[in-house]
Amino acid sequence: MIELYDEEQLELNGTVYDLSLHALAATAPSLLPNGWRATFGALLDQLRAVSHPCRARTVFDGFTIEDGSLVLEPRFPDRVVHGIIRKYSRKLGCTCTGCGRPGHTRWLGLTRVPLCAQCYGLRALRTDIKLLLQALETDEPLEKDVILEEDLSPRVRLVLENAWRLLKPQGSSIAVRCISEAALQREAPRLRSLMDELDKQLQGIKGIPPAEPGDGRAG
Numbered sequence: 001m002i003e004l005y006d007e008e009q010l011e012l013n014g015t016v017y018d019l020s021l022h023a024l025a026a027t028a029p030s031l032l033p034n035g036w037r038a039t040f041g042a043l044l045d046q047l048r049a050v051s052h053p054c055r056a057r058t059v060f061d062g063f064t065i066e067d068g069s070l071v072l073e074p075r076f077p078d079r080v081v082h083g084i085i086r087k088y089s090r091k092l093g094c095t096c097t098g099c100g101r102p103g104h105t106r107w108l109g110l111t112r113v114p115l116c117a118q119c120y121g122l123r124a125l126r127t128d129i130k131l132l133l134q135a136l137e138t139d140e141p142l143e144k145d146v147i148l149e150e151d152l153s154p155r156v157r158l159v160l161e162n163a164w165r166l167l168k169p170q171g172s173s174i175a176v177r178c179i180s181e182a183a184l185q186r187e188a189p190r191l192r193s194l195m196d197e198l199d200k201q202l203q204g205i206k207g208i209p210p211a212e213p214g215d216g217r218a219g
């Protein structure tokens with residue numbers, strides 16, 4: 001976790017460089033996703049370790065997270081400091097923002113964010129269920145009486161595991177899994193409560209952007 005410097009100690013022997021690191025540590029908890037805290041704390045430790053009077057002009061104004069990447073730049077160019085930041089930015093790029101496990105950059109709607117398979121799966125399943133429920137609530141839901149397995153995303157197929165029926169299309173000897181629209185409507189309350197459950201879980205994970213329509217389709 002991020003360790004704060006002792007205030008009095010800083011006043012006694014703090015350089016401007018140390019003070020700006022201290023300010024970074026102070027703002028980090030409110031800005032960082034949960035999954036990035038440990039790695040960001042290690043980055044600050046490394047930056048503290050290279051504190052030296054020669055870095056009197058190496059000052060940080062703060063950091064931002066843009067498009068799933070850490071943006072942290074000292075005001076004055078510093079090769080050593082840049083090297084440390086580069087190394088840890090790469091680490092953060094493959095660290096799940098939700099839980100801190102290994103992950104990679106994934107698209108969520110128009111946003112890119114590093115996520116592990118599990119955190120991404122939760123988020124994408126929530127979006128898939130939401131889109132399906134929205135389709136069921138319209139006047140002409142799905143425009144089909146029978147919905148084939150292939151019409152739905154792999155994640156939703158798993159959720160509907162017990163609702164599938166086998167259907168042999170005319171002239172074909174191979175049965176396919178399908179679900180009638182009426183059966184799908186009967187599943188709607190269960191899907192709704194599953195979506196609420198996913199919402200609760202996702203709210204507990206700071207670092208996964210809130211759901212928006214149209215995302216999660218590519219994964």
Ligand SMILES: [Zn+2]
Pocket residue numbers: 096097098099100101103115116117118119120
């Ligand atoms: Zn994760």
